[in-house]
Amino acid sequence: MANLKPAMVADQSLEAITPPSRAQRLGQFLQALLRSPGAKVGAVILLLLFAVAIFAPAIAPFEPSQMNVGPALSPPSAEHWFGTDNFGRDLFSRVVYGSRLTLMIGLVAVGISMTVGVVVGLVAGYTEGWLGNILMRAMDVLFSFTETLIALATVAVLGPSLRNAVIAVGISSIPYYARITYGAVLVEKNKEYFRAAKTLGARHGRLIFRHLFPNILSPIIVVATVGVSVAVLSASALSFLGLGAQPPSPEWGAILAAGRDYFRRAPWITTFPGLAIAVSVLGFNLLGDGLRAALDPQQRQS
Amino acid sequence: MPPLLSVENLSTHFVTKAATVKAVNQVSFQVNPGETVGIVGESGSGKSITMLSVMGLVPSPPGQIVSGQVYFEGQDLLKLPLEQLRQIRGNQMAMIFQDPLSSLNPVLRIGKQLVEAIRRHTNLSSADAKAHAIHLLQRVHIPNAAQRINAYPHQFSGGMRQRVMIAMGLACNPKLLIADEPTTALDVTIQAQIVELIKELRADLGMAVVWITHDLSLLAGLADRILVMYAGQIVEQAPLLDLYANPRHPYTLGLLQSIPRLDAAQQTRLRPIAGLPPNLANYPQGCPFAPRCQYAIDRCTTEDPTLEAISPEHQVACWVKPERP
Amino acid sequence: MTRYFFKRLLSGIFTIWITTIAVTLLIHLVPGDPVQIMYAQSQSTTPEQLEQIRRNLGLDRPIYEQYIMYMGRILQGDFGTTIRGNQPVLDLLLVRLPNTLLLTTASLVVTIVVGVTAGFFAAYKRDTWIDSTLMTAAILGISVPSFWLGLMLMYIFSMQLGWLPVSGTSLRNLILPAITLGLANAASVSRLTRSSMIDVLTQDYMRTARAKGLKEGTVLSRHALRNGLVNVVNMLGLQFTYMMGGAIVVENVFAWNGIGRLAIQSIFQRDYPTIQGFILIFATVVVVVSMVLDLLYVWIDPRITYK
Numbered sequence: 025m026a027n028l029k030p031a032m033v034a035d036q037s038l039e040a041i042t043p044p045s046r047a048q049r050l051g052q053f054l055q056a057l058l059r060s061p062g063a064k065v066g067a068v069i070l071l072l073l074f075a076v077a078i079f080a081p082a083i084a085p086f087e088p089s090q091m092n093v094g095p096a097l098s099p100p101s102a103e104h105w106f107g108t109d110n111f112g113r114d115l116f117s118r119v120v121y122g123s124r125l126t127l128m129i130g131l132v133a134v135g136i137s138m139t140v141g142v143v144v145g146l147v148a149g150y151t152e153g154w155l156g157n158i159l160m161r162a163m164d165v166l167f168s169f170t171e172t173l174i175a176l177a178t179v180a181v182l183g184p185s186l187r188n189a190v191i192a193v194g195i196s197s198i199p200y201y202a203r204i205t206y207g208a209v210l211v212e213k214n215k216e217y218f219r220a221a222k223t224l225g226a227r228h229g230r231l232i233f234r235h236l237f238p239n240i241l242s243p244i245i246v247v248a249t250v251g252v253s254v255a256v257l258s259a260s261a262l263s264f265l266g267l268g269a270q271p272p273s274p275e276w277g278a279i280l281a282a283g284r285d286y287f288r289r290a291p292w293i294t295t296f297p298g299l300a301i302a303v304s305v306l307g308f309n310l311l312g313d314g315l316r317a318a319l320d321p322q323q324r325q326s
Numbered sequence: 327m328p329p330l331l332s333v334e335n336l337s338t339h340f341v342t343k344a345a346t347v348k349a350v351n352q353v354s355f356q357v358n359p360g361e362t363v364g365i366v367g368e369s370g371s372g373k374s375i376t377m378l379s380v381m382g383l384v385p386s387p388p389g390q391i392v393s394g395q396v397y398f399e400g401q402d403l404l405k406l407p408l409e410q411l412r413q414i415r416g417n418q419m420a421m422i423f424q425d426p427l428s429s430l431n432p433v434l435r436i437g438k439q440l441v442e443a444i445r446r447h448t449n450l451s452s453a454d455a456k457a458h459a460i461h462l463l464q465r466v467h468i469p470n471a472a473q474r475i476n477a478y479p480h481q482f483s484g485g486m487r488q489r490v491m492i493a494m495g496l497a498c499n500p501k502l503l504i505a506d507e508p509t510t511a512l513d514v515t516i517q518a519q520i521v522e523l524i525k526e527l528r529a530d531l532g533m534a535v536v537w538i539t540h541d542l543s544l545l546a547g548l549a550d551r552i553l554v555m556y557a558g559q560i561v562e563q564a565p566l567l568d569l570y571a572n573p574r575h576p577y578t579l580g581l582l583q584s585i586p587r588l589d590a591a592q593q594t595r596l597r598p599i600a601g602l603p604p605n606l607a608n609y610p611q612g613c614p615f616a617p618r619c620q621y622a623i624d625r626c627t628t629e630d631p632t633l634e635a636i637s638p639e640h641q642v643a644c645w646v647k648p649e650r651p
Numbered sequence: 652m653t654r655y656f657f658k659r660l661l662s663g664i665f666t667i668w669i670t671t672i673a674v675t676l677l678i679h680l681v682p683g684d685p686v687q688i689m690y691a692q693s694q695s696t697t698p699e700q701l702e703q704i705r706r707n708l709g710l711d712r713p714i715y716e717q718y719i720m721y722m723g724r725i726l727q728g729d730f731g732t733t734i735r736g737n738q739p740v741l742d743l744l745l746v747r748l749p750n751t752l753l754l755t756t757a758s759l760v761v762t763i764v765v766g767v768t769a770g771f772f773a774a775y776k777r778d779t780w781i782d783s784t785l786m787t788a789a790i791l792g793i794s795v796p797s798f799w800l801g802l803m804l805m806y807i808f809s810m811q812l813g814w815l816p817v818s819g820t821s822l823r824n825l826i827l828p829a830i831t832l833g834l835a836n837a838a839s840v841s842r843l844t845r846s847s848m849i850d851v852l853t854q855d856y857m858r859t860a861r862a863k864g865l866k867e868g869t870v871l872s873r874h875a876l877r878n879g880l881v882n883v884v885n886m887l888g889l890q891f892t893y894m895m896g897g898a899i900v901v902e903n904v905f906a907w908n909g910i911g912r913l914a915i916q917s918i919f920q921r922d923y924p925t926i927q928g929f930i931l932i933f934a935t936v937v938v939v940v941s942m943v944l945d946l947l948y949v950w951i952d953p954r955i956t957y958k
Binding site: 387421446 | 778853854862863865866869874951952
């Protein structure tokens with residue numbers, strides 16, 4: 025969070041020279057973040073999403089996989105808010121439980137790509153030389169394969185399942201995180217503070233974890249927030265294609281795929297899970313945009 | 327003879343949600359045909375915004391001309407329909423800017439950029455317009471003009487680019503050329519060449535020039551008359567020699583004392599002006615220069631002085647009007 | 652220019668070469684016995700037959716030999732045959748590839764027309780209600796899953812209004828998939844165009860153009876759009892790549908008979924020769940098209956040409 029300069033640029037008084045405390049900086053950051061209406065909406069959506077996932081058993085009126093809780097393929101009604109599917113399962117309950125899977129998928133997939141990608145980018149950027157070169161060339165090649173192809177190839181190897189889809193989506197975004205990290209590391213390495221620390225004989229571990237890492241964190245946080253939305257979209261697409269979560273899983277993409285057979289008679293089966301995906305993804309995108317704006321010192325001055 | 331340009335009580339503000347920046351406040355001045363007027367001031371003093379307001383080029387939003395009249399040959403430009411103003415711009419009144427690299431379109435050949443200015447205001451065929459463009463480039467002493475016309479801006483040096491900009495300004499023989507710090511981005515030797523070029527063209531074409539600069543010394547031998555701007559106001563205006571010999575505003579005095587002089591006695595020190603100009607988003611009460619002024623009296627902090635004539639051609643906005651020590 | 656071209660060409664060839672290695676290794680990364688998995692779905696294959704298939708595929712030899720064999724066959728245009736039906740993989744792919752290219756090209760047109768126009772107006776009317784409406788639409792657009800958008804469009808225009816066919820592979824059938832795939836990418840293109848146009852609109856040369864007295868239309872089309880388009884062309888390569896990925900999903904929504912639909916079928920059937928062929932063709936198309944688009948960019952921007 026090195027970019028968090030005190031927001032007093034217009035005021036040229038000397039008070040601005042005293043650095044603000046960590047708590048003050050966090051406060052300023054949150055203020056800057058919540059100043060944008062988009063970020064506010066995004067934060068509300070995500071809070072709701074997490075609440076629904078945590079309290080799913082209390083919110084859902086029925087067991088998500090229990091059949092014949094109502095007549096099959098009945099449209100939305102007071103009893104079944106989102107209607108029922110061909111097995112007479114309550115769609116609302118299934119969508120509520122599906123939020124758990126969606127959050128898990130998004131967070132785990134981003135966890136995989138971020139961890140591996142950041143390590144690769146850090147190592148490549150820190151060492152440069154031949155090792156860095158090879159690593160980044162490899163990332164370039166993977167990048168030009170596109171995320172979709174990497175994910176498909178991974179599922180083709182491992183076989184269709186929710187777990188494999190999450191791994192596939194996680195692997196597919198590694199090159200992206202590696203590139204962002206690599207770029208950020210190169211910028212930081214050329215700054216005075218880093219050269220000074222190096223000249224003073226700091227060890228590699230200290231240089232990386234104490235100096236580099238905290239300073240490349242903010243771009244990575246932004247990318248990871250938007251990354252969750254990308255991961256949720258990719259994983260649900262895999263499930264929709266039948267390569268991810270399998271029935272009777274209440275994963276939203278899988279519900280949607282199963283509902284396609286009854287699309288003409290019961291469009292609500294495809295409508296509501298899709299809407300749920302869109303709203304969740306929107307939440308992460310809005311928050312990501314807000315974070316980007318709040319962390320970008322240029323935008324904050326205006 | 328009626329003035330070519332007459333600006334009366336011009337105020338231009340920048341209005342955003344956060345604040346209103348009063349960039350130009352109640353500025354009045356005149357430019358006579360063939361005359362060269364220098365406008366001097368620090369960055370942010372409103373000198374560029376004043377002339378951009380005259381051209382109708384203030385970015386809006388957030389810029390707003392809140393009051394005043396700008397008469398060009400007796401016509402109020404601020405009341406003209408936009409299309410009529412456009413027919414005057416680049417035709418009878420042209421402007422060249424500080425950074426010639428960013429002021430030229432990087433993806434268009436300079437010939438195209440010259441020709442579009444010529445054809446906008448004349449009925450020349452494209453072949454004739456091209457011939458005229460080559461003639462203009464020769465006029466500003468660009469060698470191999472016939473070939474260079476097909477080059478892109480990045481293929482020129484900084485000085486040559488500014489010559490291209492000047493050629494573009496001269497496209498339709500304007501009566502008024504506004505030069506907004508045209509030499510600031512250039513090396514010192516190139517600066518002198520550009521100044522000489524403008525002097526030469528001014529004499530040939532008989533056009534009036536408004537030269538905006540932060541460097542008072544640059545105007546020696548170039549300007550007939552000088553306006554000194556501070557915090558969006560004109561604080562002093564006088565003929566060049568009068569101003570150099572008898573500055574009466576403490577700010578002008580400060581500017582003159584911060585210029586190194588070869589003929590000065592050994593002991594004379596350069597004296598920078600202490601402090602910073604006021605924040606124009608929060609316009610101070612009283613004279614805006616008062617906080618930095620060594621001559622300030624009580625009245626200066628409560629009442630803003632207006633321009634007052636101390637001789638027919640010399641006006642000062644100061645309660646004290648100190649003589650040079 | 653020539654140097655850049657050869658550098659770009661070399662890196663493209665390098666990527667495709669790496670793909671051939673990856674594709675050879677792919678089958679060995681499969682957990683368990685790939686031959687058994689491949690033929691698990693077809694009945695009555697005896698252990699002897701499986702052994703024969705293994706030998707035919709060369710899976711009993713060292714990997715480097717397999718690679719040399721595979722490369723030799725590919726260079727002769729032999730991508731192997733499908734597990735079921737023994738059809739030549741390359742023929743199967745080449746029959747479907749034009750459909751995929753038709754879809755992605757049509758979508759690219761939708762993306763550029765909608766995305767660039769929206770981004771341009773948002774930038775020109777920056778901080779007005781037009782800007783905020785367009786940008787709200789854009790962030791909604793990037794959040795909506797393409798398969799769901801496709802199904803909803805299909806429900807409205809095919810099932811309710813009956814204007815367009817539900818699925819199939821003809822020119823009339825192209826409309827909905829192209830709009831689906833195009834809109835999904837138009838959203839992100841409009842955001843990129845907006846920020847690049849805002850950058851252009853605040854440049855000094857825009858002020859110079861206005862100072863010449865040019866009409867606003869000329870200023871925008873000749874000076875702003877031209878420079879903004881340089882950036883748009885710069886991102887076309889990446890957009891096409893996304894299109895190719897997105898096409899796989901959209902083809903499956905609309906039963907559009909392209910290579911994406913074939914790929915998903917072959918993954919279900921564990922048809923590894925077809926999967927391998929698909930990955931190679933996909934990577935080659937992406938590499939070639941982005942190379943061409945990159946060269947187009949260099950050609951359009953004079954600053955790069957002469958460097």
